[in-house]
Amino acid sequence: MENQKYCKYCGELIDIDCVICPKCGKQVEDLKKNDSVVINNNVSASANATVVGFGRPKNKWISLLLCIFTICGHKFYEGKIGMGLLYLFTFGLFGIGWIVDIISIACKPNPYYV
Numbered sequence: 181m182e183n184q185k186y187c188k189y190c191g192e193l194i195d196i197d198c199v200i201c202p203k204c205g206k207q208v209e210d211l212k213k214n215d216s217v218v219i220n221n222n223v224s225a226s227a228n229a230t231v232v233g234f235g236r237p238k239n240k241w242i243s244l245l246l247c248i249f250t251i252c253g254h255k256f257y258e259g260k261i262g263m264g265l266l267y268l269f270t271f272g273l274f275g276i277g278w279i280v281d282i283i284s285i286a287c288k289p290n291p292y293y294v
């Protein structure tokens with residue numbers, strides 16, 4: 181009996197999850213409850229998308245100065261340890277990656293996100 185209820189229109193015993201009475205076809209439950217579940221799903225989905233899309237904020241000028249003066253420091257600053265070590269041992273991919281990074285960081289908004 182716990183997972184059943186009576187239709188308030190025709191009095192038939194129906195499943196507790198029924199929104200539309202299968203006997204008389206009338207709406208017995210408010211749809212708002214289900215709507216709010218859907219809205220919550222959308223909120224959590226967009227919250228996840230926000231985390232993926234923006235990540236951790238980084239100060240453009242700190243990163244740019246680290247890049248110019250230490251060659252590899254901006255990679256460590258961005259949390260890219262592997263790339264930082266690669267830049268450290270190859271002098272910024274033999275200067276090419278270093279120059280590219282200076283330009284790309286200079287073109288980024290402040291703060292930027294990694």
Ligand SMILES: [Zn+2]
Nearest residue numbers: 187190201204
């Ligand atoms: Zn009914």
